[in-house]
Structure formats: structure tokens, C-alpha cells
Amino acid sequence: MSENKQPSNTLDSKDKNEILNNNIDDETITTTATSSSTATKITPPFNSNEIDEKKIIINKDGEKTYFSEKENIHYIYNSHSKQWLPEITRDMMNSQQSVYQKKVEKRDKFQELIDNIAELHVSGIPMDGSIREEQISNYFKKCGYIKKNEFGRPIVSLLVDNQNQFTGCALVSFERKESVPIAVLQYDETEISPNNTIKLRKATLEESRLNTANEKSNKKQKKSHKDRRIEYENEAKYGWADSESKTVIIKNLFSPEEAMNDPNFFNDLQTDLEDETHGCGKCGTISSIHIFEYNPDGVVSVKFVEFESAEKCVALMNDRYFAGRKLSADFYDGYSNYYVEETDENKEKRLKKWESYINE
Secondary structure, eight states: OOBOOOOTTBOOHHHHHHHHHTTOOHHHHHTEEEETTEEEEOOOOOOGGGSOGGGOEEOTTSOEEEEETTTTEEEEEETTTTEEEEOOBHHHHHHHHHHHHHHHHHHHHHHHHHHTOOEEEEEOOOTTSOSOHHHHHHHHGGGSOBOBOTTSOBOEEEEEOTTSOEEEEEEEEBSSTTHHHHHHHHHTTOEEETTEEOEEEEOOHHHHHHHHHHHHHTOOOOOOHHHHHHHHHHHHHHSOOTTOTTEEEEESSOOHHHHHTOTTHHHHHHHHHHOTTTSGGGGSOEEEEEEOTTOTTOOEEEEESSHHHHHHHHHHHTTOEETTEEOEEEEOOSSOOOOOOOOHHHHHHHHHHHHHHHHO
16 A cells, blocks of 8 residues: 555644634534535445545555545544545535534524514403403503504403314513513413413513514505695694603693683693603603693693603602502503693683783
């Protein structure tokens, strides 16, 4: 047997170790080779009759090598396994590194999809239909903004089986993934209704994808010019747009009757809302405030620059007491119009009050 110079693309021991350090296993390496830079699966020549003993050479590392003209592959004899295995080359290493990198990227993309799931799985809902989508939405609204469908209603999907029977489970679609662990932390194993304890967990990727597919299938049609014009007018007048998640609606802040007795009432109310110590201002930067002065429910809209600030405001103001009144606070639903015109009777009363105020 004569010595022969090693092929130029053959790896030395240092390169082979590099393969091992990159977590590419021997089995993968020995079952893949390259020909003209294209990966090809090969089978080692286990049948010794295929080997021409005269063509066996010794490389610089003292290993037996053999070149198969049939497969155009260099083989090296493994004395431990008693097999002829493909010679590790730079082309093979590059090929394997490419395969490994694609696997890593695929795994990372899959993990990213799992990390971004924003659906909450709820089980233990009463089977008698006493708890519906609206009650479920109200139960979890403090955990974050719940997505709205084309009709402005929260996206809460009641799950059914193959026979279209309710399973006692539901999916709640939050706008942000961070809301899911908050909901689990606060409401897991709590009673959504008397003697009905619910279990919460993050939805699986399959559940999330199915829910997203259902949302897309129910996607609304394009809005008419009239609908868009109304949205623009609402944005200009009240600081909100359709499905605006940065706008908080606070109710029961005042009564129009008590406001009528104080000409400075609404100015003082706005100052209280903007206060950064006790008012909405402590939640973040406010973009606009609109007081619906003649709405009997005492409604105010507060629009923030950031969504997170709106979340904080809902948590701060909902069920809070202000001037002896219990407030309710929630995200704007995208379709309600709280504007109420002043009646002629109230206008006359207001002007008389104002006249009396000036003459004092």
C-alpha cells in the first residue's frame, strides 16, 4: 500500500473536532456526503468484494482510505466498527452545518410562535349556559385588553366537541400575550359563579391557530364611506377611533344635575382627572379627555398615548369610589356613542344658573 496525498477538501483532526463542538452527531455526518456541493445520502461499501485492495491508500494520519469511483466518494476505514465510512470533508461539514442551522432556525421560529400566544384557555365553565361570552369577558377584563370582533364584541370562543356540544371550555383572546400569565395568576381556581371553580392555562399552539383561523373566517367586509366618515368624526370630537384600545370609558363620575349648580364643575373635574398623584394622570401620558356633560350616566373618555397606560387606568378606576360614587371603567368598545345633546329645558336652567353666578 502506498501513501497518497489527502484531498484538498479533507478535514484534519482539528476540523473534525469542530464538527463535534457544533453538536453534529456522527450518524448524521456518516450518512450524508456532497457531490458538486449537493448533499447526497450514501451507503458505505460493507461488502469487501467491492473494494480493490490495490487502491487502498494510507493518509497522513496513518488511516486506510479508499476512493469509490462508482460513488465518487473517499472512504476511511474505521477500525473500531470494522466499516468503511465516508471521509469527512469541508463540503460535508458546511452541508451539515447548514442543515443544523436550518433546524435551529425552525426550532426558534416554532418557539417564537409559542411565546407569542395571547389566548387564555378556561375550563370548568357551567354546562347549563348560565355563563356566556359577556360574563367571561367581564371576569377577565382587568387582566388586559380583550380583542374585539367586527361587531365590537370581545372575542371569547366557547369550545364545542365533534357533536357541536359545549365542552365547558373557552378561549379568551387578549391583545397582548402578557395578559395571559396575569389572568392565570389572579383567577386560576377561582369561582366564576357560585360553586363553579375554573382552571386556567395558556392555550396550546394548535388551539391558538384554530382560534385565529376562526377569527379570519369571520373577518368583516370593507366599511362603507359613511361608516369611515363617522369614525373620523368620532376621532376628531371624542379622541377615539373604531376599536380604540388606548381609550378608557369611565362612568358614574358625575350627574348632570349636580354639575348644573357649579359653573366650574367640569373644569375642576378635568383637573382631577389629569392629576398625576390621584387621577388618571398617574397612569401615563394623557392624549385627550372628553367629558360628556349631558350624558345621564356621567361618562368621560380618557385617551392615553400608550396602551399600557390605558390598562393601568382601567385597573385603577374600575370599582373605585369618587365623591361617594362607585365608578366603572373599561376600554372603549369601538362602537358606542356617548354623546347626548342638551335639552332645551336644561339649557334654560343652565343659563339661569350662569346669570345668577355672574350677578353674585
